[in-house]
Amino acid sequence: MTNAPVSPSLFQPARLGDLHLPNRLVMAPMTRNRAAADGTPEPIMATYYAQRATAGLIIAEASTPNAVGQTYPNITAIHSGKHVVGWRRVTEAVAASGGRMFLQLQHGGRVGHPGTSGLTPLAPSRVPLPDTIHTPTGPQPAVVPVAMTTAQIRTTIADFAAAARNAMDAGFAGVEVHAANGYLLHQFLARNTNHRTDGYGGEVAHRTRFVVEVVRAVADAIGPAHVGVRIAPGLTVNGIEEGDTEQIYPVLLDALGKVGPAYLHVVFADPDQPLFQDIRRRWTGTLIANPVLGWGSPLPPDGGRAAAERLLAAGADLIALGRPFLANPDLVERLRTGAAINQVKDHGLMYTGGTAGYTDYPTLATAAPAHRRVPEPTTP
Numbered sequence: 001m002t003n004a005p006v007s008p009s010l011f012q013p014a015r016l017g018d019l020h021l022p023n024r025l026v027m028a029p030m031t032r033n034r035a036a037a038d039g040t041p042e043p044i045m046a047t048y049y050a051q052r053a054t055a056g057l058i059i060a061e062a063s064t065p066n067a068v069g070q071t072y073p074n075i076t077a078i079h080s081g082k083h084v085v086g087w088r089r090v091t092e093a094v095a096a097s098g099g100r101m102f103l104q105l106q107h108g109g110r111v112g113h114p115g116t117s118g119l120t121p122l123a124p125s126r127v128p129l130p131d132t133i134h135t136p137t138g139p140q141p142a143v144v145p146v147a148m149t150t151a152q153i154r155t156t157i158a159d160f161a162a163a164a165r166n167a168m169d170a171g172f173a174g175v176e177v178h179a180a181n182g183y184l185l186h187q188f189l190a191r192n193t194n195h196r197t198d199g200y201g202g203e204v205a206h207r208t209r210f211v212v213e214v215v216r217a218v219a220d221a222i223g224p225a226h227v228g229v230r231i232a233p234g235l236t237v238n239g240i241e242e243g244d245t246e247q248i249y250p251v252l253l254d255a256l257g258k259v260g261p262a263y264l265h266v267v268f269a270d271p272d273q274p275l276f277q278d279i280r281r282r283w284t285g286t287l288i289a290n291p292v293l294g295w296g297s298p299l300p301p302d303g304g305r306a307a308a309e310r311l312l313a314a315g316a317d318l319i320a321l322g323r324p325f326l327a328n329p330d331l332v333e334r335l336r337t338g339a340a341i342n343q344v345k346d347h348g349l350m351y352t353g354g355t356a357g358y359t360d361y362p363t364l365a366t367a368a369p370a371h372r373r374v375p376e377p378t379t380p
């Protein structure tokens with residue numbers, strides 16, 4: 001007789017810190033550039049997130065903790081009273097629809113431009129992004145960033161802590177520290193963007209230090225039960241080449257484990273990858289996994305359910321999906337019933353203003369009857 005553990009269903013409730021989640025599906029953070037130029041969330045964002053409130057948890061889009069951390073035009077921010085007021089409208093609308101939200105905190109580091117923020121970006125070292133960056137006047141070549149002084153490192157850590165307090169004031173249940181996808185924290189982790197020779201560069205214990213200090217400061221500010229951390233081991237977006245992925249993440253996870261955040265969130269998690277299996281073994285807390293659905297390709301017809309269930313079977317506790325939630329406000333219901341899913345209708349509308357491609361995706365209740373049909377079971 002085997003005693004293999006039975007993995008939970010996607011539709012079973014879970015606990016996260018002091019939150020009760022009605023299901024294990026998490027809406028992944030997605031920048032949609034619908035904020036005002038100063039980073040204040042627009043009222044339309046309350047509608048968009050409230051439409052998706054049946055997610056077990058929503059992780060709201062990357063929001064900058066200070067002015068110099070701004071990546072692109074019209075992204076959201078959380079470093080002023082105005083930002084707090086704008087976000088409060090969003091969290092109240094989501095709570096009124098029965099949902100719960102964390103807010104992702106993202107400092108762009110070298111992924112930023114004076115044409116957008118008015119400031120020269122800060123980074124671990126003077127290594128520019130090998131690409132153009134979208135600005136209000138269109139794509140511009142990246143500039144050489146300023147290598148952060150120790151004082152600037154301290155100020156940035158304090159800005160993350162203050163932004164986390166602002167997020168709690170705005171009604172979020174917690175914040176996710178963005179250490180993935182090639183932004184500032186990932187730039188500290190990677191060899192090709194961190195050439196520092198002080199205590200924040202060089203050996204792995206030094207390159208992981210900034211991330212750990214940010215997470216610790218945020219946890220001290222709002223309590224570790226309200227903090228998550230997003231990582232993307234080995235991901236090469238935004239010109240990142242970590243160099244020693246297998247060494248970085250064990251050291252980072254052991255240090256983060258001592259801080260004890262509510263969850264770790266792994267981007268493009270692959271249950272067959274030894275690194276993912278190692279992360280699951282090392283991380284004793286809640287693990288959110290964001291499966292690989294094929295970047296830029298159409299969504300799988302099952303909306304990602306099979307990929308999600310494979311990750312649950314491999315030990316993930318919660319599953320984050322991005323584009324499936326973008327195109328399907330009622331994704332949980334569609335996955336539960338096997339109903340057909342909406343595809344992303346126009347990739348050109350992902351990062352633009354307005355309601356088109358944002359709040360106008362149909363639910364099963366509003367769709368034409370043909371789209372509501374549950375697929376017939378296949379007979380052998």
Ligand SMILES: Cc1cc2nc3c(=O)[nH]c(=O)nc-3n(C[C@H](O)[C@H](O)[C@H](O)COP(=O)(O)O)c2cc1C
Pocket residue numbers: 028029030031032061062104178180181230267268290291292293294295320321322323324350351
């Ligand atoms: C429009 C869009 C915006 C995104 N913005 C963010 C972001 O703000 N922060 C982040 O960590 N990831 C961001 N991502 C990545 C998603 O969180 C997710 O990792 C990715 O879309 C893969 O998941 P999926 O295949 O389920 O969409 C974004 C993705 C998309 C499509």
